Amino acid sequence: MIFSLAIWILALPLMMFLFLGLAGHKLKPATAGILGTAGLGVVALLSYTVAAVYFFGPSREGGLQPEVLFSFDWLHFTDQLQVKLGFLLDPISAMMLVVVSTVSFAVHLYSNGYMHGERGFQRFYAFLSLFTFSMMGLVVATNIFQMYIFWELVGVSSYLLIGFYYEKPSAILASKKAFIVTRFADLGFLIGILVLSYYAQTFDFITLTSLEGPVIGHPVGATFLGVSVLTWALVLIFMGGAGKSAMFPLHIWLPDAMEGPTPVSALIHAATMVVAGVYLVARLFPVYVLAAPDALMVVAYTGGFTALFAAVIACTQNDIKRVLAFSTMSQLGYMMLALGVSGYGGHDGLGFMASMFHLFTHAMFKALLFLGAGAIIHAVHSNFMTDMGGLRKHLPITHITFLLACLAIAGIPPLSGFFSKDEILVAAFHSNKLLFFVAYAVSGITAFYMFRLYYNIFWGVRREYPHPPHEAPLSMSLPLMILAAATIFAGFIPFAQLVTSDGQPFEIHTEWVVAVPAVLIGLTGILVATLMYKSEKTLPDRVAAFFGPLYRWASRKFYFDELYMFITKRILFNKVSSPVAWFDRHIVDGFMNLLAYLAQRSSFLIRGLQSGHIQGYVFVFVLGAVLLSAYMLLFVTL
Amino acid sequence: MDVPVHFFLMLSAAMFFIGVFGFIIRRNMITLLMAVELMLNAVNINFVVFNRFLYPDYFEGFFFALFAIAIAAAETSVAIAIIINVYRKIRSIEADDVAEMKH
Numbered sequence: 075m076i077f078s079l080a081i082w083i084l085a086l087p088l089m090m091f092l093f094l095g096l097a098g099h100k101l102k103p104a105t106a107g108i109l110g111t112a113g114l115g116v117v118a119l120l121s122y123t124v125a126a127v128y129f130f131g132p133s134r135e136g137g138l139q140p141e142v143l144f145s146f147d148w149l150h151f152t153d154q155l156q157v158k159l160g161f162l163l164d165p166i167s168a169m170m171l172v173v174v175s176t177v178s179f180a181v182h183l184y185s186n187g188y189m190h191g192e193r194g195f196q197r198f199y200a201f202l203s204l205f206t207f208s209m210m211g212l213v214v215a216t217n218i219f220q221m222y223i224f225w226e227l228v229g230v231s232s233y234l235l236i237g238f239y240y241e242k243p244s245a246i247l248a249s250k251k252a253f254i255v256t257r258f259a260d261l262g263f264l265i266g267i268l269v270l271s272y273y274a275q276t277f278d279f280i281t282l283t284s285l286e287g288p289v290i291g292h293p294v295g296a297t298f299l300g301v302s303v304l305t306w307a308l309v310l311i312f313m314g315g316a317g318k319s320a321m322f323p324l325h326i327w328l329p330d331a332m333e334g335p336t337p338v339s340a341l342i343h344a345a346t347m348v349v350a351g352v353y354l355v356a357r358l359f360p361v362y363v364l365a366a367p368d369a370l371m372v373v374a375y376t377g378g379f380t381a382l383f384a385a386v387i388a389c390t391q392n393d394i395k396r397v398l399a400f401s402t403m404s405q406l407g408y409m410m411l412a413l414g415v416s417g418y419g420g421h422d423g424l425g426f427m428a429s430m431f432h433l434f435t436h437a438m439f440k441a442l443l444f445l446g447a448g449a450i451i452h453a454v455h456s457n458f459m460t461d462m463g464g465l466r467k468h469l470p471i472t473h474i475t476f477l478l479a480c481l482a483i484a485g486i487p488p489l490s491g492f493f494s495k496d497e498i499l500v501a502a503f504h505s506n507k508l509l510f511f512v513a514y515a516v517s518g519i520t521a522f523y524m525f526r527l528y529y530n531i532f533w534g535v536r537r538e539y540p541h542p543p544h545e546a547p548l549s550m551s552l553p554l555m556i557l558a559a560a561t562i563f564a565g566f567i568p569f570a571q572l573v574t575s576d577g578q579p580f581e582i583h584t585e586w587v588v589a590v591p592a593v594l595i596g597l598t599g600i601l602v603a604t605l606m607y608k609s610e611k612t613l614p615d616r617v618a619a620f621f622g623p624l625y626r627w628a629s630r631k632f633y634f635d636e637l638y639m640f641i642t643k644r645i646l647f648n649k650v651s652s653p654v655a656w657f658d659r660h661i662v663d664g665f666m667n668l669l670a671y672l673a674q675r676s677s678f679l680i681r682g683l684q685s686g687h688i689q690g691y692v693f694v695f696v697l698g699a700v701l702l703s704a705y706m707l708l709f710v711t712l
Numbered sequence: 713m714d715v716p717v718h719f720f721l722m723l724s725a726a727m728f729f730i731g732v733f734g735f736i737i738r739r740n741m742i743t744l745l746m747a748v749e750l751m752l753n754a755v756n757i758n759f760v761v762f763n764r765f766l767y768p769d770y771f772e773g774f775f776f777a778l779f780a781i782a783i784a785a786a787e788t789s790v791a792i793a794i795i796i797n798v799y800r801k802i803r804s805i806e807a808d809d810v811a812e813m814k815h
Contacts, residue, residue: 687808687811688810
């Protein structure tokens with residue numbers, strides 16, 4: 075019954091995209107906005123219903139098993155090789171349906187106000203619908219190939235939306251950068267898919283992850299460079315995930331992606347698309363944890379390093395959206411770390427559960443932060459916190475919701491961030507002490523930079539603004555309030571009963587040894603930020619001077635953009651591409667040009683024969699005939 | 713009946729090559745037509761002569777000659793029509809002036 079309606083979760087955004095994309099320019103902008111929002115509202119309701127029926131319906135007995143709602147052959151090559159499209163419902167995809175539809179709905183609603191009066195308003199809604207369709211398709215993919223298709227589709231919609239202001243050079247550059255970097259990572263993903271499916275003989279997720287399946291049940295013996303091919307495949311697949319989730323060293327596109335409109339940053343670059351990498355690892359989690367623990371170690375350390383690295387950079391940025399972007403990277407690293415330290419089944423799968431839990435809560439409060447940042451930018455017309463200050467009187471609703479989100483990300487109870495972060499810390503505590511301390515440090519730094527942001531925007535010196543800042547319209551503040559409610563209450567969702575590594579519920583208990591210091595560290599971070607930034611002082615400058623080169627490096631993002639430019643431009647372009655291009659242009663093309671030139675010259679030589687004088691032709695003909703007859707007479711004896 | 717066959721053949725060969733020579737040398741298209749007639753008639757002589765000397769009981773050679781004469785008449789009328797049209801177009805019947813079908 076309700077599951078048969080599930081196809082509309084995919085079909086409705088697609089239809090909306092086609093309709094708004096093809097006929098949008100004939101509609102009034104407001105109509106297009108309302109239409110898009112209403113469509114997404116229906117999708118959200120459907121998603122909630124499907125998720126609720128799945129989690130609390132009759133299938134609950136004996137653990138949550140994956141269910142394929144429908145599936146059809148899309149490409150049928152041979153009986154072994156076929157690509158299907160379908161709709162897979164299991165705990166994580168049901169959870170992601172809720173996340174994507176909630177954030178997407180909030181963003182659709184919010185954009186009615188934020189994008190009001192922009193050129194291409196209808197186009198914006200069309201792209202948002204395309205993105206929602208692609209993300210939903212990715213989430214419910216029944217096989218890794220379907221996931222790859224939708225994976226590229228979200229990449230395209232991200233590209234289109236980052237480059238929405240296509241007349242702004244920086245936006246164009248950012249969109250190209252995002253596309254190329256993630257595309258490069260997807261090359262690894264594709265190779266990983268091919269290797270994995272070659273050995274597993276299937277694309278299907280359920281078969282891949284089943285404990286008796288071809289991958290986990292009968293591990294592949296083949297090795298490459300001394301490492302099992304399965305590990306290679308999973309590390310390559312993780313490379314794709316790392317590209318989408320902006321893990322070090324493929325993170326460079328995410329800060330630049332902030333050139334897109336702020337609602338886009340909230341939807342794609344904070345809450346949904348960037349978690350696709352985490353989701354991918356979670357989707358193949360049994361394979362990682364049971365068949366290739368080495369690959370899982372790579373995931374854990376990449377996540378841990380990125381979390382720390384991005385958090386340090388976030389402390390030094392002045393563009394509020396970039397602070398949030400680095401914070402997103404850092405939190406994604408947290409989720410990866412949690413997956414990396416997790417075991418399989420029951421309480422051992424705590425890290426898996428914690429990662430998904432954090433994904434859920436993070437989506438809510440980070441979308442809230444971005445939408446809040448959008449409201450602030452809308453009011454102040456600047457992205458830089460140096461242009462802000464003392465806004466708490468002007469933007470009361472934004473202020474309160476932003477504060478809630480900051481407290482949540484800092485891990486202060488009873489907000490949602492506390493619960494999910496605490497589970498991650500517990501999981502790390504029980505498996506890897508090094509990563510545990512990294513996670514502790516990151517949580518302190520996170521609290522510090524979030525409150526640095528908060529104080530610089532809402533407190534500090536009161537500036538004179540060219541226009542007095544005003545609170546956002548209802549269409550913008552309503553999504554803020556919805557997400558704030560989600561931020562407050564999401565922590566009480568019993569995730570351990572719902573989303574676990576093997577579908578079996580388990581009991582969690584708060585470990586005070588871990589939780590209390592975590593909260594204290596968060597509070598310390600907040601306290602330091604309060605001392606430094608609550609009122610304008612010289613202290614921040616002195617601290618920056620104290621850290622000296624470290625501060626300078628961090629504020630320049632550790633020169634990674636410059637390093638990549640050096641590698642691509644100086645080494646790849648100059649030393650590899652240019653000689654190859656020269657060879658192609660001069661040797662390969664030159665040979666072809668030579669052939670054409672020779673043919674042309676020789677035809678010039680003989681074209682005089684075609685004189686048009688019939689008598690000339692006759693003369694040659696007769697001459698030929700005479701010569702031929704003479705030859706026959708003299709040399710051929712009949 | 714004492715005239716040997718090669719006399720006839722020499723006559724026809726001479727006529728034929730006079731026709732070829734004229735066709736190549738002359739410029740006036742009407743003259744070209746006359747040269748073509750010479751060649752055709754040289755062939756007609758050959759037909760008749762061979763029929764007479766090789767197969768005196770049959771008449772195919774004569775009929776072929778008659779056919780060739782009829783067809784030559786038709787061909788000449790077409791050629792004249794073409795020449796008249798060419799003249800109307802370029803005001804000349806010199807063969808060198810009709811050299812449009814070149815490279």
